Amino acid sequence: MERKTKVYAAEGTQDLDITREFDLPLELLFKAYTEAEIVTQWMGTRVLQMESRPQGAYRFETTDADGNVLFSAHGVIHDCVPERSITRTFEMANTSFPAQLEFLEFEALPGGRSKLHIHIVYRSAEDRANALRLPFAHGISMAHDRLQEIVAKLT
Amino acid sequence: MNLRRDVFQAIADPTRRAILLLLAGQSMTAGAIAANFDTARPTVSRHLQILTECELLSQEQNGREVHYHLNLHKMKEIADFIEPFRTMWDERFNKLEAIMKNYTPKK
Numbered sequence: 001m002e003r004k005t006k007v008y009a010a011e012g013t014q015d016l017d018i019t020r021e022f023d024l025p026l027e028l029l030f031k032a033y034t035e036a037e038i039v040t041q042w043m044g045t046r047v048l049q050m051e052s053r054p055q056g057a058y059r060f061e062t063t064d065a066d067g068n069v070l071f072s073a074h075g076v077i078h079d080c081v082p083e084r085s086i087t088r089t090f091e092m093a094n095t096s097f098p099a100q101l102e103f104l105e106f107e108a109l110p111g112g113r114s115k116l117h118i119h120i121v122y123r124s125a126e127d128r129a130n131a132l133r134l135p136f137a138h139g140i141s142m143a144h145d146r147l148q149e150i151v152a153k154l155t
Numbered sequence: 156m157n158l159r160r161d162v163f164q165a166i167a168d169p170t171r172r173a174i175l176l177l178l179a180g181q182s183m184t185a186g187a188i189a190a191n192f193d194t195a196r197p198t199v200s201r202h203l204q205i206l207t208e209c210e211l212l213s214q215e216q217n218g219r220e221v222h223y224h225l226n227l228h229k230m231k232e233i234a235d236f237i238e239p240f241r242t243m244w245d246e247r248f249n250k251l252e253a254i255m256k257n258y259t260p261k262k
Contacts, residue, residue, distance in 0.1 A: 003241075005248055020245075022251070024256065028255040029255070064173070068173075116248075132236040132237060134175070
């Protein structure tokens with residue numbers, strides 16, 4: 001399968017870049033990031049709060065069938081320019097991972113396509129390494145099971 | 156042994172991912188870990204054994220207690236971790252794309 005998502009992490013830095021082109025118009029890509037009921041579907045976590053505006057905030061929480069909290073994360077939205085950019089923090093609760101700063105840039109491409117560039121700044125190079133080592137913790141998305149569920153619904 | 160493949164198998168299970176997340180903040184005894192799950196204690200022990208075998212966790216004897224802690228440093232260099240991280244985001248974004256292709260605005 002084509003590798004649509006690209007991740008760059010230069011050696012010895014505390015930054016990370018993620019880029020992805022979507023076969024979606026800019027408007028829909030931006031909506032997928034700012035509306036709680038859509039974020040919850042693709043992130044695979046409950047969205048308790050999603051205020052997509054300057055000085056807004058968001059909160060995610062995933063619980064198992066018995067109500068135990070498996071994942072809890074939150075951040076503040078420093079700035080939000082519709083269909084252009086979001087600047088926000090991200091921090092997982094109850095872990096030793098410090099907050100990270102995220103710059104999201106949304107861009108329209110010809111032919112009804114769009115592009116997302118996420119620039120993440122970690123507290124230190126070591127914190128970046130730890131975050132990369134825990135892809136399952138970063139969003140504990142239950143990616144595989146959730147993907148199957150959603151695809152099953154679509155077909 | 157293919158450490159990396161084993162690591163992927165280890166993290167494919169949601170309970171094991173939850174154990175790793177639990178241990179991201181602190182080291183814990185098997186009993187304290189099991190208290191966080193409704194699963195039977197032997198099942199939790201089996202998960203701990205798998206995670207220890209693939210070197211994601213290590214055990215430390217502390218008096219009469221055995222503490223489990225995350226063993227991030229034994230894992231490979233950063234470049235090796237970009238691929239699983241990238242795959243996670245790729246899956247997430249594929250999902251986003253599929254959802255938005257079927258999106259109909261509410262009126």
